[in-house]
Amino acid sequence: MERPARGRAKKTGLPAGALMHTGERKSGDVRIDLMEYNVASLHERQLSGLDACLSFRHRETITWLNVDGLHDAELMGKIGSCFSLHPLVLEDVLSTDQRPKYEDYDEYLYIVVRMLRYDADVMKAKAEQVSIILSQNYVLTFQEGFAGDVFEPVRTRLREDKGRLRKMGADYLAYSLLDTIVDNYFIVLDQIGERIELLENELVTNPTRKTLRMIHTLRGDALFLRRAVWPLREVINSFTRGDSPFITDATRLYLKDVYDHTIHAIDTLETYREILSGMLDIYLSSMSNRLNEVMKVLTIIATIFMPLTFLAGVYGMNFKHMPELAWQWSYPALWLIMIAIAGTMLIIFRRKKWI
Numbered sequence: 001m002e003r004p005a006r007g008r009a010k011k012t013g014l015p016a017g018a019l020m021h022t023g024e025r026k027s028g029d030v031r032i033d034l035m036e037y038n039v040a041s042l043h044e045r046q047l048s049g050l051d052a053c054l055s056f057r058h059r060e061t062i063t064w065l066n067v068d069g070l071h072d073a074e075l076m077g078k079i080g081s082c083f084s085l086h087p088l089v090l091e092d093v094l095s096t097d098q099r100p101k102y103e104d105y106d107e108y109l110y111i112v113v114r115m116l117r118y119d120a121d122v123m124k125a126k127a128e129q130v131s132i133i134l135s136q137n138y139v140l141t142f143q144e145g146f147a148g149d150v151f152e153p154v155r156t157r158l159r160e161d162k163g164r165l166r167k168m169g170a171d172y173l174a175y176s177l178l179d180t181i182v183d184n185y186f187i188v189l190d191q192i193g194e195r196i197e198l199l200e201n202e203l204v205t206n207p208t209r210k211t212l213r214m215i216h217t218l219r220g221d222a223l224f225l226r227r228a229v230w231p232l233r234e235v236i237n238s239f240t241r242g243d244s245p246f247i248t249d250a251t252r253l254y255l256k257d258v259y260d261h262t263i264h265a266i267d268t269l270e271t272y273r274e275i276l277s278g279m280l281d282i283y284l285s286s287m288s289n290r291l292n293e294v295m296k297v298l299t300i301i302a303t304i305f306m307p308l309t310f311l312a313g314v315y316g317m318n319f320k321h322m323p324e325l326a327w328q329w330s331y332p333a334l335w336l337i338m339i340a341i342a343g344t345m346l347i348i349f350r351r352k353k354w355i
Contacts, residue, residue, distance in 0.1 A: 013096065030069035033143065036160055037166050038063045044333050045160070060294050062170050063138040064158075068145030070094055083108075083140065085133065093142045096129040100231040103239040108135040109244055111174070111235060114228035115181050116144070116152060117189045125188055125221040127228045130181065133306050134174040134246055150184040151177060171251040178236070185265045186227060189272070192221060196275060203279055207286050221272045229269060233262050300355060308338045 029301040070076065073094065079184055080090045089110050103110040111132040118125050130149075133140040143149055155174050157165050165176060183237045195218060202211050239247070240255040247255075315324070315334060324330045349355045 007243070014167060030072045030075055031219065033066045035064040035155070035158060036065075037064075037250070038062065039167055040041075042161075047262065061137070064173060066141045066142070066143070066151070068149075069144050070096065070142060070313055079140075083133070083135075083138070089133070090193070093131045096144055098131075100228070100235045102242075104242060104244055108133050109174075109232045109239070109242075109246055111178075111239065113178065113181055113232060113235065116185055116188045116190045116225065116228060117150075120191075124196070124217070125225055127224070132174055132177060134170060136246060139170050139173050145151060150180050152351060154180055154255065159257075168251070169248065169317050171247045172254070175251050175254050178239075179254070182232070182258055182261045182265065185225075186261075186268075188225070189265065189268050192218065193268075194226075196279075198273060203226055203282055203286070210235070212328055213279075215276060215283060219273070219276045219280070222269060222276060225269055226266075226273070229262070229265055233259070233266060236262055248285065265351060272344055280347075296354070300349060304342050307341050307345075311341075313337055 007267070033042075034045055034047055036043045041061075043061075065079075065081065067076075070093065076090055076094060079085070080087070084107065086105055089103075089105065092110070092112065098112045099113050100114060111134070113130050113132065114127040115130045116125060116127050128144045128149075131142040132141075133142075141151075150186070154165070154173075157163050157176075165172060195214075199211065199214055199218065204210075236255060236259045240252050240259060311334065324334075327333075
């Protein structure tokens with residue numbers, strides 16, 4: 001489970017709107033990808049920077065500007081100036097531990113969501129903050145840019161002119177990005193579900209301390225995912241029910257479908273959490289039963305040896321006058337008696353189904 005970013009402590013004492021990246025540091029240059037399109041054409045290129053303000057807001061095409069990497073605060077300030085973004089929005093974009101939220105700034109809409117992925121190498125769920133800004137004819141997306149994104153299907157549809165994406169406005173592009181992020185949740189949930197199934201089989205056959213560690217790890221992942229997915233329900237609901245002029249009625253219908261997918265993801269996640277809680281109880285019960293079985297075997301062994309120990313103790317005393325010691329068959333007789341006692345006790349225990 002990822003820990004919340006601790007960089008906010010560095011902002012103590014700074015004024016509101018101060019630009020400081022509080023997430024994990026990333027080396028390398030910031031990548032800026034630009035896609036401009038309409039029904040007839042598509043232009044795609046990678047920008048080296050924003051030395052001069054680009055007049056995206058006044059073009060007749062739909063513009064999608066995607067920024068990978070948030071560690072360059074100066075560049076972020078230039079982007080904010082270019083699109084007249086509020087300083088508090090830029091501050092939230094650079095603070096990568098934001099809770100999913102939706103805000104209406106009149107001239108644009110600001111949305112924060114969590115993009116999830118599953119790291120198979122370390123078998124943990126990870127999240128990356130994605131900030132989406134929607135206006136009349138442009139969409140801005142800001143990512144931390146650590147392991148790519150899930151937007152490639154959207155780019156492919158734009159390039160190949162599939163579906164209605166290039167025929168609709170910027171609001172439909174924002175919907176497509178949200179829909180892709182939410183659909184990717186199910187990929188992560190399926191991978192966690194497969195691990196839960198494997199863990200259930202191990203729990204039934206041979207639970208070990210490793211099993212307990214895996215249960216705790218999966219419970220941590222489920223809690224981590226819940227924090228990322230649960231607030232998104234209200235974000236999509238606000239996005240759908242808002243009266244912003246940037247969202248058309250046609251797009252609101254599609255946003256309702258994203259809302260349904262979000263509810264489905266939350267229900268699946270809650271089901272996994274209940275299963276994991278039950279698995280922890282099963283593990284504790286299994287360990288308790290195993291301990292009881294061990295104690296039962298040890299108790300039976302101790303019970304069998306009690307009379308045998310008594311006989312061995314009696315005839316192990318160094319008294320001079322013990323009649324049995326002078327008898328020729330005393331030693332084998334004692335063995336026969338001890339074996340008979342042990343055999344009789346085993347038969348009794350088996351009849352009572354104690355063993």
